[in-house]
Amino acid sequence: MPTYKLTYFPNKGLAEPIRFLFNYANIDFVDVRLKDDEWLQLKPSTLFGQIPILEVDGKKINQSTAICRYLAKQFGLTGKNDWENLEIDATVDTINDLRIMISTTHRETNPEVKAQKDKAAGIAIPFFMNRLDEQVSVNGGFFVGGKLTWVDIVFAALLDTLNFRAGFDIIEKKENLKKLVEFVFKQPNIKIWLLKRPRTDY
Template structure:
């Protein structure tokens, strides 16, 4: 059994999809969370100067989506065939497009630019969410293939982060996405992870 260590900031954000997947796979993993002030020391030790970083038997790898896809393949969450894998990838990329639009607003320091980016987020994000909601409805309550995949885990895992940045519950009006969230959070391995993880707001 490989040994896993995840290194990330002390928040959910981009680390959480990986933590969901490792929990789903029922593997022990070291959940290393460092403080902001230690980042300059840690940064040079990472492959691309960014986190999350997953160590698998001491080998370091970065890029949260690539790590998630790798783990999903190990745990049977990457689709039943190449086409489903492609649909999952497209869905995950779309979820990260939503994140990018919200983050552009959230991290903007200039007040004028911030308002402009908020306006864009408020126009674009509901359109994405409506399409994702329809997708879940068409696919038997999941994003792809009528079954749980890493697209579902990714969405639910970063939802707190999206809500935190947007300062609202972004799925409030989307019944299918709300049901999906509930379903993912009720998967026993995910449920027990949520119960024991450190408490953070995003």
């Protein structure tokens, strides 16, 4: 079994899907959480100035989605064939599009541009959420293939951060997505993680 070390900020953010995957599979990992000054010290030595970074037996890699896909393969959380893996990858990238839209809107400091972005997000978020909810509805309660795969876990793990940055519960009245998130949260090892993980807003 390789040794795993994950480095990120103290919050959930882009690292939480990785932490969920380790916990779901009951695999030990070192969960390094950097304060801002520690990150500024480390940053110049990183590959692309970005975290999360995962170390596998000392070998380092960045990019959270790529890391999740790799771990999903090791932990048996991929699709049943190439087409299902394509559907999983496409859904993860759609969720990433949604995440980028929500966080760039949240972070915008120019009041005029922020008003425009808020307006666009007010149309786009419900559109995305309706389509994602429908996708879960037609796939037997999961995003792809009628069984739990890593995209379900990624979505559930990102939800607190998405909601915090959007400023509202993005799955409110989305009954299929709500049930899916509940299903992930009640998996035995995830249940333990939700109780023991550090308290953060996002």
